[in-house]
Amino acid sequence: MTSNRDAVLAAAQRTLNVDPGASVADIAQAAGVSRATVHRHFESREALLVELGTRSLDQWEQRMDAGDLEAVAASGDAARIRALLEALVRGYVEDADTYGFALTDHVILANADLVARTERLADRETGLFVAAQAAGVLSPALPGRWFGHAVYGLLVAGREAVRLGDVAPREAADLVLTTLFSGITAPSSTAPSSTAPSSTAPGAPA
Structure with a gap:
């Protein structure tokens, strides 16, 4: 009951x-x-929010534990690492449907205990991203910690897209994974140039 x-x-x-x-x-x-x-x-309302924030972190930790994250990262096996990344992201998308408000709630994001625990969990997750870079699953050109921020942003984007009716709930996980692994540019596109664009007006002599 x-x-x-x-x-x-x-x-x-x-x-x-x-x-x-x-x-x-x-x-x-x-x-x-x-x-x-x-x-x-x-x-108080804050105490209720902190309890929900704690539960969302519990779920994050349980997913990493269930996937045996450290062992998979240490294996160096690209197939196992990618499979775990995909499973985690699919789980995160599902969790965002339940705890989505916790992704951006200012009370939760400002709570010292929750922030400290989030950092510890993010450190664990970063270990998997770094292993994925070493195994050729993720680009080695980006900081390992960046991938966690990227996934976070994609979860917020996915949740908002579903809320607004721009994508169907069943599409969200595939869209997040495709964006994470393949980006949004066409296969033939190149990375952005570090050279500043020319200020020469169109049609003006070079």
Whole structure:
């Protein structure tokens, strides 16, 4: 039987994903309980958000543990590394549907304990990205830590695209993976030049 606390957390997830600015009253109404009941379990809206942020980090950690991340990274096996990256990203897209608001909520992003734990988990994940670079799965030309930021940005983009109806939910994971592994340029395109564009006006002599 679902407890009031679990009902409040589930309602908060649903409500905040639709309206990140939802109040305690909004969450209580969605849970079918009073504001007093919400405050009996969480002393403030911030405490409720921190609990949800903790759960989102728990899920991130569980996915890395389930994939035996460190062992796969240490193997140096390109096929295993790519397979794990794909599995993780697909899982992250799924989690973004549940905890999407946590990706950008300022209370969660400013909480010192959550920030510290996020850094530790990001360090673990970066180990896999670095191993992927060494195995030829990801480009060695970029900083290893950059890939985590790129995935984060793609998760936010994917979630927004689904919310706005620009892509179907079932397409999100494939789009994120394609963008991560192949980018958005045509295969024949080259990397951007580091040379500043010419200021010569069109038609003017060189």
